[in-house]
Amino acid sequence: MSTSVPTGATDAAKTFLLTGIGELTTNVAADGDPCGTVHDAAVLVRNGRIAWTGRATDASEALASGAEPGVRIVNAGGRAVIPGFVDSHTHLIFGGDRAEEFTARMAGERYAAGGIRTTVAATRAATDDHLRARLAALVAECRAQGTTTLEVKTGYGLDVETEARLARLAAEVTDEVTFLGAHVVAPDHAGSADEYVDLVVGDMLRAVSSHVRWIDAFCEEGAFTADQCRRVLEAGRAAGLGIRVHGNQLGFGEGVRLAVALGAAAVDHCTFLTDDDVIALAGSDTVATLLPGVEFSTRQPYPDARRLRDAGVTVALASDCNPGSSFTSSLPFVIALAVREMGMTPAEAVWAATAGGARALRRTDVGTIAPGTRADLVLLDAPSRVHLAYRPGVPLVRRVWKDGEELPTAATP
Numbered sequence: 204m205s206t207s208v209p210t211g212a213t214d215a216a217k218t219f220l221l222t223g224i225g226e227l228t229t230n231v232a233a234d235g236d237p238c239g240t241v242h243d244a245a246v247l248v249r250n251g252r253i254a255w256t257g258r259a260t261d262a263s264e265a266l267a268s269g270a271e272p273g274v275r276i277v278n279a280g281g282r283a284v285i286p287g288f289v290d291s292h293t294h295l296i297f298g299g300d301r302a303e304e305f306t307a308r309m310a311g312e313r314y315a316a317g318g319i320r321t322t323v324a325a326t327r328a329a330t331d332d333h334l335r336a337r338l339a340a341l342v343a344e345c346r347a348q349g350t351t352t353l354e355v356k357t358g359y360g361l362d363v364e365t366e367a368r369l370a371r372l373a374a375e376v377t378d379e380v381t382f383l384g385a386h387v388v389a390p391d392h393a394g395s396a397d398e399y400v401d402l403v404v405g406d407m408l409r410a411v412s413s414h415v416r417w418i419d420a421f422c423e424e425g426a427f428t429a430d431q432c433r434r435v436l437e438a439g440r441a442a443g444l445g446i447r448v449h450g451n452q453l454g455f456g457e458g459v460r461l462a463v464a465l466g467a468a469a470v471d472h473c474t475f476l477t478d479d480d481v482i483a484l485a486g487s488d489t490v491a492t493l494l495p496g497v498e499f500s501t502r503q504p505y506p507d508a509r510r511l512r513d514a515g516v517t518v519a520l521a522s523d524c525n526p527g528s529s530f531t532s533s534l535p536f537v538i539a540l541a542v543r544e545m546g547m548t549p550a551e552a553v554w555a556a557t558a559g560g561a562r563a564l565r566r567t568d569v570g571t572i573a574p575g576t577r578a579d580l581v582l583l584d585a586p587s588r589v590h591l592a593y594r595p596g597v598p599l600v601r602r603v604w605k606d607g608e609e610l611p612t613a614a615t616p
């Protein structure tokens with residue numbers, strides 16, 4: 204719902220003072236603290252944007268300097284507030300599920316890229332209405348867990364008509380849509396990967412391009428070679444799209460180096476990295492997006508976030524929500540895994556799931572709580588962000604605002 208407000212006027216629904224915040228994570232680095240933590244804090248939201256942040260005791264001054272008298276007060280009761288999560292990697296639009304494949308994997312089967320084709324068959328068979336309803340349910344699930352910005356990939360259509368449908372439906376829920384025609388070789392082109400790539404860079408790219416912002420390719424054994432990915436990504440760039448890469452998920456390979464060479468915004472997975480890969484990432488603007496929901500659900504080793512952070516690489520955390528390798532939409536769960544299994548501190552993990560995700564999407568209006576950014580806020584039922592890792596599996600997201608508008612959560616149905 205959007206409400207138009209005359210210039211200079213105030214939209215009362217999206218204007219309030221959130222005060223009584225025990226611990227505010229702004230992600231505006233200060234005094235060596237990348238999380239820009241403020242204790243006993245307040246945030247003034249005006250017309251869906253952040254107008255001011257600071258100590259609660261200074262809030263009256265901020266109010267006097269511009270907001271209407273009688274501004275609505277929301278009391279956080281000493282709880283923690285963080286920026287809304289920025290989930291920079293999801294595959295939220297698909298038909299069917301793969302619970303049987305998961306069960307077989309838990310009994311010892313290996314994960315392989317080929318399982319994607321099962322979801323392709325179910326997605327092609329699904330109607331627009333069905334896909335739209337499933338997507339809406341998953342988006343609501345994400346929002347209720349504190350995700351206020353999300354990217355959605357195509358990639359379960361793999362023919363011109365279905366990829367175009369997926370791109371169009373995804374664009375109904377987010378501006379961050381990624382074309383992933385190069386997910387695996389489509390079943391109709393088995394045995395002729397180069398021919399399939401011709402289709403991806405030709406008719407398929409033309410059919411999706413008005414709905415998408417990004418192009419992605421899966422550079423991996425069982426998916427596409429680095430040369431094939433380069434063709435796809437360069438075609439996307441020529442069509443005006445930004446570049447993202449799936450790489451180094453199932454084994455060592457060329458994905459990371461290709462992403463860096465092409466100036467990709469992000470290379471995602473980064474589970475198997477050589478020292479040269481880490482050095483290349485550290486000397487680039489490409490964000491390494493880690494997706495530990497995948498390692499949880501495929502029983503693979505977790506990526507080594509500590510090694511990347513110590514080398515100076517910018518790390519994001521995302522859900523990779525998809526029916527095959529990671530069917531979770533929960534960034535709190537991902538944060539808990541990153542802290543428990545990947546050597547991240549709680550502060551690093553929360554930064555990576557908020558500001559890191561924003562960097563991975565090259566966005567400056569989200570992921571940070573600072574004057575002018577979107578009022579995307581999460582109030583935790585906890586005194587500090589550490590509890591996201593310390594209390595895994597507990598629904599700590601108490602209230603969520605997107606653009607200053609409160610969204611339903613489990614706590615506020």
Ligand code: NIG
Pocket residue numbers: 294316318319322421449452497523525526527528529
């Ligand atoms: O990011 N790696 C490629 N694509 C997805 C898996 C999709 C699937 O198994 O259906 C991923 O893990």
Ligand code: FE
Pocket residue numbers: 292293294449523
């Ligand atoms: Fe993925």
